[in-house]
Structure formats: structure tokens, C-alpha cells
Amino acid sequence: MAVRAKSSGVQPAAQPVSKVFGAPPQKAKRAPGIRPGLFYLAFAALFGTNVLTLVGFLMAPDIAALLNGQNNVVVSAYEDRIAQLRVEVDRLHSRQFAQAGDINLQLQELTQQQEVLLEQHQLVKQLAAKAAELGIETAAADPTTDDDVAPLAAIAPVTATGDLAEVSASMANMMDDSRMALAALSVSATESTDTILDVLGGLGIKPNMPDGLTDAVGGPYQPPVDGSDSSGIVDDANDVYLALARFKAARGAIDLAPIHKPMDSLSRISSTFGNRKDPFTGGRAFHAGLDFPAPKGTTVLSAGYGKVTFVGEKSGYGNLVEVTHLTGLVTRYGHLSAFLVKEGQVVNTGTPIAKVGSTGRSTGPHLHFEVRRKDVAVDPGKYLAAGKRLAHFLGA
Known part of the structure; x- marks a missing residue:
């Protein structure tokens, strides 16, 4: 039972309430x-x-298969897929290597062509x-300088098959130009030789020509091999060699034949060959040669x-010099005032x-200049x- 304090005009200070043993507990106020x-x-x-997510996860086919004991099947499927990817990658690499190999092979071929x-x-x-040197000039055979043939290493890097084809075509054109130059040389030498032989042949002079060079071939028999034909530039070069050899022989015949001036100047003929x-x-009377007036002491040359x-x-003839030539012809030089040679x-x-x-x-x-064939006078003109x-x- 609580004791009430006497009331007074002044409120006393609050005093702690003592819990009375056996009294029921008072309910505390609930916090928000x-x-x-x-x-x-x-x-x-x-x-x-979370339960629904787990159920959905467990319902996934691959995971369900794993959980249901199908581990080997799923793993095998993934391994097969990975193997296919590897095969595809290897195939791509192989294609790249093959293309690179083709380019390298073409570069090697271009190097050999060069x-x-x-x-x-x-x-x-x-x-x-x-x-x-032999006196044959032709514009088509004018040799180019070494700078015209650049080494393959100096060519811009080749990165595509089109570039390789362009370089190869350029080299092929240069090879064709070389063959055309050789053909021009052969034609020019042959035409010059034919001209010389025709002129000398009209005088009865037939030089010995090296025709036998074209027959000098041989070797043991071997079965033919594809892609090993030796024709082409080699045959063209051989034709030029033979044409130049023939021209050299014909040109030599010009020098040997008595067809050159017996004096430096033959300005006038006072008497011709034949009856006069x-x-x-x-x-x-018959005159067996040609007469060339000249001052006494003028030098006479071998023809x-x-x-x-x-x-x-x-x-x-008076004083006479007689020269026998390899062609069998004989030249006579008459009415001389002095001799400069001996027999x-x-x-x-x-x-x-x-x-x-x-x-x-x-x-x-x-x-008096005279030409004789088999001791018979012929026209020196x-x-x-x-x-x-x-x-x-x-070159005269």
C-alpha cells in the first residue's frame, strides 16, 4: 500500500518509487x-x-543432365565442339600458310627469272x-644500262598475288625485249653478210663461210622431260653468234679481195678497160687495165x-709490181718510177x-692498174x- 505524501504548497522532488513485493508488474510503453x-x-x-531460381537452375538441360548422371555425354559434346573449333582454326592457319607458301614460291620463281x-x-x-665492233648498228639492239634491270630486292614489297603477277609480266616483257634485240642483231648481220656475198659473188669471189657451226650438236639420248625445253633465248643467241661469225668472215673477204683503191685519190681515168x-x-688496140694520171712519185697502194x-x-709495162691474192686474182701496177716492196x-x-x-x-x-683472173685480164672497174x-x- 503506497503512502501518500502530505500535500503542501510546494511540490516535493520526485522520489523513486519502490517496487512493492508481490504487486503486479506495470506494462511498459512499446517503442516505434x-x-x-x-x-x-x-x-x-x-x-x-530463391527457391524458384534454384528450381529454374536445376531445370536447365545441361545442368540437369550433369545432376542426373549424364556427365560423360555433356563433356563429350563440349569436347567435340572444341575439337571442331580447333579444326577450323587449323584450317584457317593452313590456308594462310599455303598462301604464304605460294607467295614464297612465286617470289623464288621471280628471283630465278630475274x-x-x-x-x-x-x-x-x-x-x-x-x-x-664489226660495224653493225641497229637501234633495236641498242643495249640498255645495268640500271634498267633492278634486282628483285629493290622492288616494292610484294603483298598480293596481283603484285606478283604484275612483276612477272614486267619481267616477261623485258625478256621479250631481249629476244627482239637479239633478233634485230641477227637480221642486221645476216642482211649485211648477204650484201657482201652478193657483191663479191658477182666478181667470182666466194669466201669460206662458217656454215658448219649450225651442225655442231650432239649428246647421249635421254627421254624428254616436261618443262625442260632449251629453246628460246639460247637459240636466239646462237643465231646471233652464227650471224656475226658469218659477217666477220664476209667482212674479212672484203679486206682480202683486191677491190680497194690503188691510190688515195682516183680523181680521173685517162684510159678505160677494153678496146681503144x-x-x-x-x-x-685492147687495153687490159685502167690508167690513172698522177704526179710522178705519187704513192701506189696494194689493192x-x-x-x-x-x-x-x-x-x-715498164717497171711493174705484181701481187697475187688469196682469191687467186692477180693485180698489176705498171709504169712505176720506184719500188717499195720485194718479191x-x-x-x-x-x-x-x-x-x-x-x-x-x-x-x-x-x-696502169690491172686485174687478172687465171692469167686473163678482167675489168678492174x-x-x-x-x-x-x-x-x-x-668503216671507210
């Missing part, structure tokens, strides 16, 4: 917060969502230079390569052999005309 019902409801919803092209280039230059009025008798077979005086001496075309005079049956200083026509082959 989340109600337990809402908490349990949220927990139940989250739990249900080596052949360089050899052809040098061959054309050598043959063109040789032809120029004799200067001493006034009647008709061709040969051997001096007579030096002395002969009736009608047995070998002379070349243009070698000084005597001096102009007026000895023998002569009316004044001049050179034809030989001198042939020499004039062929002079450009000797």
Missing part, C-alpha cells in the same frame, strides 16, 4: 519500429524467390658490242691482201708498194666499184 509480421512476410518472399633476265641482258650487251685507140699507132710475186721490168713480201690492203712514173710504153706519168659499195662495212 518494423512490425514482426512484415518482417516475416518479406523473409518468406525472398526465400520463395637471274635469267640479267644473264640475257649481259648477253645482249656483249653481242651488241661485238656487232658494233692506141696512143702510139692510132689504130684499134688487197696478198703476196708480192713480181718486182721488176716487163715489156710494155715474197706479204702486203695488206693499203700497203705502199711503189711510186707513180712513166716507164715502159707510156706517154706521161700515170698508174668492176672491182673498184665493188670496193666502193662495200667500203662502209670497213
Whole structure:
């Protein structure tokens, strides 16, 4: 039972209430917060969502299969898929390697073609230079400089088949140009040779020509091999070699034949070959040569390569020099005032052999020039005309 304090005008300070033993507990006031019902409801919803997610996960085919004991089947399927991917990757790599290999092979072929092209280039230059030495000039055979053939390493990097094809086509064109140059040399040399042979043949001079070079072939028999034909540039070069050899022989025949001027200047002919009025008798007489008036002491030259077979005086000729040539022809130089050679001496075309005079049956200083075949006089005018026509082959 609580004891009440006497009331007074002044409120006493609050005193702690003592708990009376056996009295019922007083209810405390509830603090504000989340109600337990809402908490349990949220927990139940989250739990249900997790359960549904787990059930959906377990319902997945592959996972369900794994959980149902089908591990080997699923693993095998994945391994097969991975193996297929690897095969595809390997196939792509193989294609790249094959393409790279094709490019490398084509580059090797281009390098080999370039080596052949360089050899052809040098061959054309050598043959063109040789032809120029012999007096054969042709614009188509004008050798290019070494800079015109660039090494393959100097070509821009080749990255595509189209680039390779373009480079290969360029090399093929250069090879064709080389073959055209060789063909031009062969044609020019052959035409020059034919001209020389025609002119000399008209005089009865037939030089020995190296025709046998074309027959010099041989070797043991072997079965044919595909892609190993040796025709082409080699045959073209051989044709040029033979054409140049023939031209050289024909050109040499020009130098040997007695068709060159017996004096530096033949400005006038005072008497021609054949029948004429004799200067001493006034009647008709045969003149066996050509007379070239010239001052006494003018140098007389050999009309061709040969051997001096007579030096002395002969009736009608006065002082005479006689040269026998390899062609069998003989040239005579009459009415001389002095001799510059001796019998047995070998002379070349243009070698000084005597001096102009007026000895023998002569009316004044001049050179009597005579050509004889088998001891029969022939017209020297034809030989001198042939020499004039062929002079450009000797650079004269």
C-alpha cells in the first residue's frame, strides 16, 4: 500500500518509487519500429524467390543432365565442339600458310627469272658490242644500262598475288625485249653478210663461210622431260653468234679481195678497160687495165691482201709490181718510177708498194692498174666499184 505524501504548497522532488513485493508488474510503453509480421512476410518472399531460381537452375538441360548422371555425354559434346573449333582454326592457319607458301614460291620463281633476265641482258650487251665492233648498228639492239634491270630486292614489297603477277609480266616483257634485240642483231648481220656475198659473188669471189657451226650438236639420248625445253633465248643467241661469225668472215673477204683503191685519190681515168685507140699507132688496140694520171712519185697502194710475186721490168709495162691474192686474182701496177716492196713480201690492203712514173710504153706519168683472173685480164672497174659499195662495212 503506497503512502501518500502530505500535500503542501510546494511540490516535493520526485522520489523513486519502490517496487512493492508481490504487486503486479506495470506494462511498459512499446517503442516505434518494423512490425514482426512484415518482417516475416518479406523473409518468406525472398526465400520463395530463391527457391524458384534454384528450381529454374536445376531445370536447365545441361545442368540437369550433369545432376542426373549424364556427365560423360555433356563433356563429350563440349569436347567435340572444341575439337571442331580447333579444326577450323587449323584450317584457317593452313590456308594462310599455303598462301604464304605460294607467295614464297612465286617470289623464288621471280628471283630465278630475274637471274635469267640479267644473264640475257649481259648477253645482249656483249653481242651488241661485238656487232658494233664489226660495224653493225641497229637501234633495236641498242643495249640498255645495268640500271634498267633492278634486282628483285629493290622492288616494292610484294603483298598480293596481283603484285606478283604484275612483276612477272614486267619481267616477261623485258625478256621479250631481249629476244627482239637479239633478233634485230641477227637480221642486221645476216642482211649485211648477204650484201657482201652478193657483191663479191658477182666478181667470182666466194669466201669460206662458217656454215658448219649450225651442225655442231650432239649428246647421249635421254627421254624428254616436261618443262625442260632449251629453246628460246639460247637459240636466239646462237643465231646471233652464227650471224656475226658469218659477217666477220664476209667482212674479212672484203679486206682480202683486191677491190680497194690503188691510190688515195682516183680523181680521173685517162684510159678505160677494153678496146681503144692506141696512143702510139692510132689504130684499134685492147687495153687490159685502167690508167690513172698522177704526179710522178705519187704513192701506189696494194689493192688487197696478198703476196708480192713480181718486182721488176716487163715489156710494155715498164717497171711493174705484181701481187697475187688469196682469191687467186692477180693485180698489176705498171709504169712505176720506184719500188717499195720485194718479191715474197706479204702486203695488206693499203700497203705502199711503189711510186707513180712513166716507164715502159707510156706517154706521161700515170698508174696502169690491172686485174687478172687465171692469167686473163678482167675489168678492174668492176672491182673498184665493188670496193666502193662495200667500203662502209670497213668503216671507210
